[in-house]
Amino acid sequence: MTEPLVLLLTSVAISTVAWGVITARYGWPALRVRPWRDAVRPILILHAFRFIGLAFLIPGVVAPDLPIAFARPAAYGDLVAAILALLALAGLRGAAGRPLVWLFNLWGTADLVFALYQGLIGVGVEPGQLGATYFVPTVIVPLLLITHGLVFHLLLRAEAGAR
Numbered sequence: 769m770t771e772p773l774v775l776l777l778t779s780v781a782i783s784t785v786a787w788g789v790i791t792a793r794y795g796w797p798a799l800r801v802r803p804w805r806d807a808v809r810p811i812l813i814l815h816a817f818r819f820i821g822l823a824f825l826i827p828g829v830v831a832p833d834l835p836i837a838f839a840r841p842a843a844y845g846d847l848v849a850a851i852l853a854l855l856a857l858a859g860l861r862g863a864a865g866r867p868l869v870w871l872f873n874l875w876g877t878a879d880l881v882f883a884l885y886q887g888l889i890g891v892g893v894e895p896g897q898l899g900a901t902y903f904v905p906t907v908i909v910p911l912l913l914i915t916h917g918l919v920f921h922l923l924l925r926a927e928a929g930a931r
Contacts, residue, residue, distance in 0.1 A: 772895040779906040787911045791918070799918065804926035805860050808869055811915045812860075815853035815876060820908070821846025823901050831897040838886045838893050845879035852876065870923060877916045880909055 799807040823829045824839040852872035859868040887893040887905065895902065 770894075776895040776902075776906065780910060783907055784910040784914070787914050791914050795915075796918065799922070804922045804929075805865060807922050808919055809857065809860065811919055812853045812857040812869070812872070814915060815872070815912065816850050816857070818846040818850040818853065818876070818912070821904065823904070828899075830899040830901055834897040834899075835891040835893060837891045838883070841886065842879075842883040845875075845883065849876040849879050866923070866926070869919065873916055873919045873923065876912070877920075880913055880916070884909070 799810075822843045824834065824843040830839065849872065852868070852875055856865065856868035856872040859865045884905075898905070
């Protein structure tokens with residue numbers, strides 16, 4: 769394993785732990801006492817910023833040799849996740865709210881897992897190829913994955929409560 773990859777993975781691991789601590793200490797205690805619709809609202813707003821993934825397609829932000837097989841699905845997958853988050857947010861008050869949140873959460877999680885697979889195993893991205901987008905997998909992705917886990921938990925808890 770190359771040193772830059774070790775540094776990237778170390779950054780991802782520490783970020784995951786840090787976001788996990790923040791979530792456990794501040795996020796979950798505030799969300800668990802709210803009705804599921806109120807609890808998912810701030811998470812959906814956070815995910816509305818996933819348009820940031822479009823930066824993977826901007827020359828000069830990323831290295832010219834960043835594999836397009838990674839960049840294009842990561843960028844557009846994030847854009848779709850952002851749009852689904854906004855649609856779910858808009859639909860929260862109605863009957864379509866829960867199905868839209870499920871759709872957003874399934875898509876968003878699959879998008880992140882696929883991007884991680886493509887970056888690490890599929891096409892193999894060298895950390896330096898990420899350029900300025902290095903912060904996305906090291907800071908943002910761990911937070912997004914943790915919040916997707918929270919949304920799954922909130923949805924399953926809501927389903928159980930509805931029975």
